[in-house]
Amino acid sequence: MFELDIPSISAIIAAVGVLIGVVIAVVELRNLVKQRQTDLVTRLSRDIAVDERALDAFVDIMEAEFDDYDDFVKKNGKFISKNQVPRSFMMIGNSFEQIGVLLRNKLIDASLVEQLFPISIMWEKMEPLVEGMRKEYHDPTFFEWFEYLYNEMKKREQKLRQAGVRNG
Numbered sequence: 001m002f003e004l005d006i007p008s009i010s011a012i013i014a015a016v017g018v019l020i021g022v023v024i025a026v027v028e029l030r031n032l033v034k035q036r037q038t039d040l041v042t043r044l045s046r047d048i049a050v051d052e053r054a055l056d057a058f059v060d061i062m063e064a065e066f067d068d069y070d071d072f073v074k075k076n077g078k079f080i081s082k083n084q085v086p087r088s089f090m091m092i093g094n095s096f097e098q099i100g101v102l103l104r105n106k107l108i109d110a111s112l113v114e115q116l117f118p119i120s121i122m123w124e125k126m127e128p129l130v131e132g133m134r135k136e137y138h139d140p141t142f143f144e145w146f147e148y149l150y151n152e153m154k155k156r157e158q159k160l161r162q163a164g165v166r167n168g
Contacts, residue, residue: 069132100145
C-alpha cells in the first residue's frame, strides 16, 4: 500500500491547487472573450440602429425603388458621389462589410449578429446594386464580406430551421 507522508500530501494538494487555478483561469478567459464579443456587437448595433444618420440611411434604403443597378443610378446618381441615397447604401453596406470581416475572423458571435442586425433584408435589397458596382468598377470583391455575412446568416437560419429552433 501507499504510505503518505506530509511532503507527499502537500505535493498532491499543491498540484490539485494548480490544476483548479488553471481551470478557473480558462473559464474566466472564455467568459472575458464572450463578454468582449458581446460588447463589440452591442456597440456596433448601437452605431447602426440608434445613430440618427444610420436610421436615415435605413429609411433611404427601404424607400428606394429601382428595377436594377442602371435604374438606381438613373434615379439617384452614382454610388461614388455626394448624393444622399447612394451614400446611404454605401454607409450601411460598409457597416455590414465590417461585421462580415469580424464574423469571418471569429471575433464576434454569429448568434448575436443574427439577432441584432437585419442582414437578410439589407443584402436582398442591395444585392442588385452590389452586382452592378462589381461590374462597373471591375471589382468582384466589392462588399464581399457583406455577402459572406449574408450567406453565413442564411446557413445558420437553415440549420436552425432544420433543427426546429428559431433564433438560437
